Amino acid sequence: MKNLLNFLIEVGKLKGKERRGWIVHQIKKPETTAEHIFHLAILAWVLGKSKKLNSERVIKIALIHDLCEVYAPDLTPYDPLLPKDKKKIREVLEKWPRFTLALKIKKEKEKHKMETAALNKLTEKLPQNLKMEMRSLWREFEEGLTKEGRFVQQADKIANFLQGMDYWKKYGKIQHKLWMRWIKEIIDNPILLKFLKEIERKFY
């Protein structure tokens, strides 16, 4: 019980961890990691229903997908480009961060290493079965090993996109055209593409 309590106290910290992507965009009182996880779990559950996926698995993967951020940094695609001078950040945000293939591979490897270490630390003292379940669910998501993992991977991007559109309408600080371009490169799930069309209708 002691280890479960400590785990839950650590996970609870995500309720106050504001997502860096929105901080970079200078959004006041931005969404926290826990809020993002909540939104994704609901989104993946309701949209995953019609895809004949295992709902329990989908929801668990969504719940676990960002838990590593208790210890791992919340990286954004802009990180390698961000200047120290905060006033110049706007200029960076005007273009979508694109990198060479070599840099993409390097960034992904580093991110994966940090996040694996963080998740291992977080789950280290949990009972064996729970620890294994959490780690394997996370890898299903990270590496797209199962159809549930692949679905939540894309649903995660949609949840992020939806939040970005919401901020764009409220504060106008999001380069929505760049976001729209990005999302069309990465989503291929028919249900999520249909949902994307609905988002377009709502926000344009």
Add this chain to the structure above:
Amino acid sequence: MEEKNFYLTKEGLERIKKEYQGLKNLKLSKTKGEIPKIWHSEDLNPEYLSFQEDLSFLETRMIELENILKNTELITAPPKEKQNIVNLGATVFVKVDGQTDEFTIVGTLEADPALGRISNESPVGRALLGHKTGDEVLVSSPIKTIYKIRKIKYRIS
């Protein structure tokens, strides 16, 4: 089970075959009541972890893999005279809104946009297919974006 073709590169197909064989062995040990040695290690292949306590999920995954293997279409490089056209397996170098980028067009199972591998079923992947070097490919609704194809390469065998 969804009946559709799964486009895979040779490497992708090998990975699927290996996983299927691994699960088959695991199922055999489970039904015999043996505890596979791999379970004792925390560093084991992640695919097998999910199936530790859940035989029905193991079977579901095996059926899924069987379906993939039954409906696989191998992605191969087209003949040289057709390598100026974007097809599955092509790496496409583009210019978009003044920025350069490259995408390799693969099937959904191997797509990983963070590493530049985009799905042939994504709106951008679909739009690029069939185009040649120099073409300007329009991806619209509601924002219009033009992808200018600078170069096409086939890095697969």
